[in-house]
Amino acid sequence: MKEYLAILVFIISVFGLNSCDRPVCNNENPIFDIENPESEKYKAELAEQLKNIDTSELSYWLKGYKNKNGVESLDFYIQGDELCAVINLTVTNWNGLEDIRKRRGIGRRGAEFKNLRFKIVKNPNATSFVYNSFDYLID
Secondary structure (H helix, E strand, C coil): CHHHHHHHHHHHHHHHHHHCCCCCCCCCCHHHHHCCCCCHHHHHHHHHHHHCCCHHHCEEEEEEEEEECCEEEEEEEEEECCEEEEEEEECCCCCCCHHHHHCCCCCCCCCEEECCEEEEEECCCCEEEEEEECCEEEC
Protein backbone atom coordinates (compact mmCIF):
# COMPACT_ATOMS: atom_id res chain seq x y z
CA MET A 1 0.00 0.00 0.00
CA LYS A 2 2.85 2.41 0.82
CA GLU A 3 4.37 1.79 -2.61
CA TYR A 4 1.12 2.81 -4.34
CA LEU A 5 0.87 5.92 -2.20
CA ALA A 6 4.48 6.86 -3.01
CA ILE A 7 3.82 6.39 -6.74
CA LEU A 8 0.65 8.49 -6.53
CA VAL A 9 2.49 11.30 -4.73
CA PHE A 10 5.25 11.17 -7.35
CA ILE A 11 2.77 11.38 -10.25
CA ILE A 12 0.91 14.29 -8.66
CA SER A 13 4.22 16.10 -8.02
CA VAL A 14 5.36 15.68 -11.61
CA PHE A 15 2.00 16.89 -12.90
CA GLY A 16 2.09 19.87 -10.52
CA LEU A 17 5.58 20.91 -11.62
CA ASN A 18 4.71 20.66 -15.30
CA SER A 19 1.51 22.64 -14.90
CA CYS A 20 3.54 25.74 -13.93
CA ASP A 21 5.42 25.78 -17.21
CA ARG A 22 4.58 28.40 -19.77
CA PRO A 23 3.65 27.20 -23.24
CA VAL A 24 6.40 26.91 -25.79
CA CYS A 25 6.54 29.86 -28.14
CA ASN A 26 8.42 30.25 -31.36
CA ASN A 27 10.02 33.59 -32.04
CA GLU A 28 9.93 34.77 -35.64
CA ASN A 29 11.54 38.16 -35.02
CA PRO A 30 15.32 38.05 -35.54
CA ILE A 31 15.88 41.09 -33.33
CA PHE A 32 14.58 39.15 -30.32
CA ASP A 33 17.02 36.33 -31.14
CA ILE A 34 20.08 38.48 -31.78
CA GLU A 35 19.78 41.37 -29.32
CA ASN A 36 19.84 41.38 -25.51
CA PRO A 37 16.47 42.33 -23.89
CA GLU A 38 18.24 45.26 -22.21
CA SER A 39 19.53 46.71 -25.48
CA GLU A 40 17.82 49.77 -26.93
CA LYS A 41 17.30 48.03 -30.26
CA TYR A 42 15.44 45.16 -28.54
CA LYS A 43 13.29 47.51 -26.43
CA ALA A 44 12.44 49.76 -29.37
CA GLU A 45 11.38 46.74 -31.44
CA LEU A 46 9.30 45.35 -28.57
CA ALA A 47 7.56 48.72 -28.13
CA GLU A 48 6.82 48.79 -31.86
CA GLN A 49 5.44 45.25 -31.78
CA LEU A 50 3.25 46.05 -28.77
CA LYS A 51 1.64 48.92 -30.72
CA ASN A 52 0.39 46.43 -33.31
CA ILE A 53 -0.86 43.67 -31.01
CA ASP A 54 -3.99 43.25 -28.93
CA THR A 55 -2.23 43.31 -25.55
CA SER A 56 -5.24 41.73 -23.83
CA GLU A 57 -4.28 38.52 -25.67
CA LEU A 58 -0.74 38.45 -24.22
CA SER A 59 0.47 36.26 -21.36
CA TYR A 60 3.25 37.04 -18.89
CA TRP A 61 5.41 34.78 -16.71
CA LEU A 62 7.92 36.06 -14.18
CA LYS A 63 11.48 35.40 -15.27
CA GLY A 64 13.35 37.20 -12.49
CA TYR A 65 14.16 40.22 -10.35
CA LYS A 66 16.96 42.73 -10.98
CA ASN A 67 18.48 45.59 -9.03
CA LYS A 68 20.85 47.50 -11.29
CA ASN A 69 22.39 50.68 -9.87
CA GLY A 70 19.50 51.02 -7.41
CA VAL A 71 16.81 50.64 -10.09
CA GLU A 72 14.62 47.64 -9.35
CA SER A 73 12.91 45.76 -12.15
CA LEU A 74 11.24 42.50 -13.05
CA ASP A 75 11.80 40.49 -16.20
CA PHE A 76 8.82 38.72 -17.73
CA TYR A 77 8.43 36.31 -20.58
CA ILE A 78 5.79 37.90 -22.80
CA GLN A 79 3.92 35.71 -25.27
CA GLY A 80 1.09 35.88 -27.73
CA ASP A 81 0.20 34.53 -31.15
CA GLU A 82 2.59 36.96 -32.79
CA LEU A 83 5.06 37.69 -29.99
CA CYS A 84 7.65 35.71 -28.05
CA ALA A 85 10.01 37.97 -26.09
CA VAL A 86 11.27 39.14 -22.71
CA ILE A 87 10.18 42.45 -21.23
CA ASN A 88 11.99 44.28 -18.44
CA LEU A 89 9.60 46.34 -16.32
CA THR A 90 10.97 49.03 -14.03
CA VAL A 91 9.03 48.87 -10.75
CA THR A 92 8.56 51.94 -8.56
CA ASN A 93 5.26 50.93 -6.96
CA TRP A 94 5.61 47.55 -5.23
CA ASN A 95 2.01 47.35 -3.93
CA GLY A 96 0.97 43.72 -4.32
CA LEU A 97 4.54 42.72 -5.17
CA GLU A 98 6.09 43.09 -1.71
CA ASP A 99 6.87 39.37 -1.35
CA ILE A 100 8.49 39.25 -4.78
CA ARG A 101 10.63 42.25 -3.90
CA LYS A 102 11.58 40.92 -0.48
CA ARG A 103 12.60 37.51 -1.89
CA ARG A 104 14.05 39.00 -5.10
CA GLY A 105 11.72 36.88 -7.22
CA ILE A 106 12.78 33.57 -5.73
CA GLY A 107 9.80 31.29 -5.26
CA ARG A 108 7.67 33.13 -7.83
CA ARG A 109 9.70 32.51 -10.99
CA GLY A 110 7.45 31.00 -13.61
CA ALA A 111 4.30 32.44 -12.03
CA GLU A 112 1.81 33.71 -14.59
CA PHE A 113 0.63 37.29 -14.12
CA LYS A 114 -2.89 37.93 -15.37
CA ASN A 115 -3.70 41.25 -16.99
CA LEU A 116 -0.25 42.72 -16.38
CA ARG A 117 -0.33 46.44 -17.11
CA PHE A 118 2.57 48.75 -17.86
CA LYS A 119 3.34 51.90 -19.76
CA ILE A 120 5.85 52.43 -22.51
CA VAL A 121 8.08 55.45 -21.98
CA LYS A 122 9.93 56.63 -25.08
CA ASN A 123 12.33 59.49 -25.44
CA PRO A 124 14.84 60.22 -28.22
CA ASN A 125 17.58 58.11 -26.57
CA ALA A 126 15.77 55.31 -24.77
CA THR A 127 12.72 53.14 -24.48
CA SER A 128 11.59 51.75 -21.14
CA PHE A 129 8.66 49.85 -19.74
CA VAL A 130 7.23 50.81 -16.35
CA TYR A 131 5.12 48.44 -14.26
CA ASN A 132 1.63 49.62 -13.38
CA SER A 133 -0.44 46.73 -11.95
CA PHE A 134 -1.82 43.23 -12.47
CA ASP A 135 -5.05 41.46 -11.52
CA TYR A 136 -3.72 38.25 -9.99
CA LEU A 137 -1.04 35.64 -10.42
CA ILE A 138 -1.12 31.90 -10.89
CA ASP A 139 1.78 30.22 -9.14
